[in-house]
Amino acid sequence: MPLLWLVLTVLALAAAGFFVARQRALASAGGEARKLHSLPSYYGFNAVILTIAPAMALIAIWAMAEPTLIEWRVSGAIPESVAADPGARSLIMADVRRIAEGLNTAVEQGALTAEQARDIGGNIAEVRAQLAELGILLGSDVQPEVLEAAQSYRALGTTGNTALTVLALLLAIGGFAIAVMKSDSDFRARNSVERGVLTILVAAASIAILTTVGIVLSMVFETWSFFGMYSWTEFFFGLEWAPQFHGGSELGLLPLLWGTLYISFIALLFSVPVGLFAAIYLAEYAGRKTRAIAKPMIEILAGIPTIVYGLFALITVGPLLRDYFAEPLGFGTSASSVMTAGLVMGIMLIPFVSSLSDDIIGAVPQSLRDGSLGVGATKSETIKKVVLPAALPGIVGAVLLAASRAIGETMIVVLGAGASAQLDLNPFEAMTTVTVKIVGQLTGDTDFSSAETLVAFALGFTLFVITLGLNVLALYIVRRYREQYE
Amino acid sequence: MKDERLTERSVDMKDIKIAARGVQVYYGDTHAIKDVDVEIQDKTVTAFIGPSGCGKSTFLRCLNRMNDTIDSARVEGDIRLDGEDIYDPRVDPVQLRARVGMVFQKPNPFPKSIYDNVAYGPKIHGMARNKADLDDIVERALRRAALWDEAKDRLQAPGTGLSGGQQQRLCIARAVATEPEVLLMDEPCSALDPIATDQVENLIHELRQNYSVVIVTHSMQQAARVSQKTAFFHLGHLVEYGETGQIFTNPRDTRTESYITGRIG
Structure with a gap:
């Protein structure tokens, strides 16, 4: 049964369960809802949860695990003579998948019957021609072993699908039956629903955590294999960044890290005072009308895509800084510079600092301000000595959040500061950051077994x-x- | 002996500290205080009583211009401190609040140490020449607020870590540290238990030696215990103002009588 139909069947079963369980519970109390332990709809929801949750969990796990399992089985069955090394094996597996999908499409479109598709093994050239007719082109002549693998791929898929359908429906029906059987006036459906809700919430939280773990693990494995090819001392302490695709690269982290920190520092130097002062004005001085207009205006800044900021840096800020500061002061002639990227990134960060700080300042209780004004402090004394110290932890949090953004920013740097990795103190010199180089190493032709790619x-x-x-x-x-x- | 009689007489003379004439307060379109006249005497405790929403806190906040911090509030009329109009444009409200201190309903110590809480006002107003001077001021204020014995060993501990009653006394110490002439207290005991209330009331007795104290309270027993003069507010009007004993035993207005006997409010 196709996945969509399976899901719909389970849902329909759950909907039926809602009414049946509710009805049964009501009937057991002689139609009087007051004699039930829980409100009638709780019996219904209990049935819904018991029907849907186990079946859906099974479907989700299956959907994640099945492709890997089939791949592993089929790939293991391909003889060594056909696939000599892992690279060739992965190419052949791509062919296998394509043939299998092609045959499935052919059956769906009625070009072949299911039996023909299964017995096609005898006539290999015909397979190729027929698939070409359906728009599926195969690179090389189809070898018998590959076709065989494709057939077993299809067979495993079909078996798996049948098994899933049966298991999921059994689970759903089982849950349905248990819920309906239990639904009588003494059953504590309310408490049971409470546990079900808790389970669902815990599952949602686990998905977020597991994803993080997954991201970290995938990074760790690739990083590990990079350090197998390249010495970690040279990576962490190397002063030169010069990747060569024919080997002999210098992959030193320091120039990139320096660029990242330098640009982020300038961005924060600009955005923290401006953002904080803007927040103080909005929270403490601005009238309600000014605030209603000014706050969304500042927050618009946060909605501008960073590539647009990059354009602003490239065509406006960069030339302006070069013509009026760098060249007259003799700092260089480059329009791409740390200063350009830093300033524009600073503008981008203003709303992050100001919006969060504004909320935090607003959360400082009015009674503290009253207390300070009441002993004869002025408004700015009150802000400096009472409100800001009380809000400081939150403001530090806002600044560090802005710093994280600055460190991860890419587009503004590409367009504003250029892509040349160097260690320099001159802020009007072109530099680049870690993120830009990650993009650089992963675009274009990449070979995931070379240090130049894995360094990303x-x-x-x-x-x-x-x-x-x-x-x-x-x-x-x-x-x-x-x-x-x- | 002679000196003592002189000081007694100066107390007896009951100089007028604050004189309010025809005060009106509006919050937007709401007319919160309607034509209030009152004279508050020096070195006296004056209690403002009345049902919730009658305007007693609003009127109290007029006396040190705390209503200025509320955008929609508008004050009309004439309020004089020692004969000087406090709503005159030449008067600096910040300077005024140093002379007319305030203690609020809920204890609101700053999230700073006990010492810094009390030293806050004196530092702002440059009252101390050096650290030793400031230490003196802090000690005197804490002693006056009857908090010194409990706090002297933990002056650097955060003020927010004290108990509710101690926090309120800390706020009183903070207010008296700037040497105000008048102390306004807006229901200072409403968040406190009976023991802490008793301590604060004793404190008010002490403070009367040096200040004019105006206290807003919901508790009529408290007004009777601590005040010499009582003003009864109702629906924004000052209904009756007189000696506390007279208000509680022999009120002239029927509304006052109804309120203190518990029939309205």
Whole structure:
């Protein structure tokens, strides 16, 4: 049974379960809802949860695990004589998948009957021609072993599908039956629904956590294989970034890290004071009408795609800085510079700092302001000595969040600061960042067994560790210095 | 001996500290205070009583211009502190609030140490020449607020870590540290238990030696215990104002009588 139909059947069963269980519970109480332990609809929802949850969990796990399992079985069955090394094997597996899908399409479209598709093995040239007719082109002549593998691929898929359908329906029907049997006036359906809801919520939280773990693990494996090819001391302490695709590359992290930190530093130097002062104005001084207009205006900045900021850096800020600062002051003639990218990134970060800080300042209780004004402090004294210290942990959190954004930013750097990796103190010199080089190493022709490509994962993992460290630091600061208002 | 009699007489003379004439307060379109006249005497505790929403807190906040911080509030009329109009454009409301201190309904210590809470006002107003001077001011204020014995060993501990009653006394210490002439208290005991209330009330007795104290309270027993003068507010009007004893035993207005006997409010 196709997946969609299976899901719809389970849903229909659940809907039926709702009414049957509700009805049965009501009947057991002689139609008087007051004699039931729970409201009648709880019996219904209990049936819905018991019918849907196990079946759907099975379908989800199956959908994730099945392709890998079949792939593994089929790939293992291909003899060594056909697929000599892992590269050739993966090419052949691609062919296998294509033939199998092609045959399935042919059956669906009625070009072949199911029996013909199964027995086609005898006539290999014909397979190729027939699939070509359906728009599926095969690279080389189809070898008998490959066709055989494709047939077993199809067979496994069909068997798996049948097994899934049967199992899922059994689970759904079982859940349905249990729920309906239990539905009488003494059954505590309300508590049972409570447990079901808890399970669903825990499952949702686990998905988020497991995804994070998955991302980290995939990075760790690729990084690990990179360090198998390239010495970690040279990566972490190398002062030169010069990848060569014919080998002998210098893959030093420091120039990139320096560019990242330098640009982020300038961006924060610009955005933190501006954002914070804007937040103080909005939270403490602006009238309600000004605030209603100004706050969304500032937040529009956050909605501009970073590539547009990049264009702004490329055609406006860069030439402006070069013509009015860099050239007259003798700092260089480059329009792409750390300063350009830093300033534009700073503009991008203003709403992050101001919006969060504004909320945090607004959360400082009015009674503290009253207390300060009541002893004769001015408004700005009150803000400086009472409101900001009380809001400080939150503001630090906002700044560190902005820092994480700055470190991960790519497009503004590409267009604003260029792509040349170098270690320099001059802010009007072109530099580049870790993220830009990750993109650089992974675009175009890539070979996932060379250090030049895998270095991208090492770079990404380094960035991940840095931003993770920043977040941990932010959490620590917030916890350590959190002021108790009440 | 002679000196003592002189000070007694100056207390007896009951100088007028704050004189309010025809005060009106509006919140947007709401007319919250209607034509209130009142004279508050020096070195006296004056209690404002009345049902919730009658305007007693609003009127209290007029006396140190705290209503300025509320955008929609508008004050009309004439309020004089020592004969000087406090709503005159030449008067600096910030300077005024240093002279007319305030203690709020809920204890609101700053999230700072006990010492810094009390030193806050004196530092802002440059009252201390050096650290030793500031230490003196802090000690004096804490002693006056009857908190010194409990707090002297933990001056650097956060003020928010004290108990509710201690926090309120800390706020009183903070208010008296700037040496105000008048102390306004907006239901200072409403968040406190009976023991802490008793301590604060004793404190009010002490403070009367030096200040004019105006206290808003919901508890008529408290008004009777701590005040010499009582003003009864109802629906934005000042209904009756007089000696506390007279208000509670022999009210002239029937509304006052109904309120203190528990029939309205």
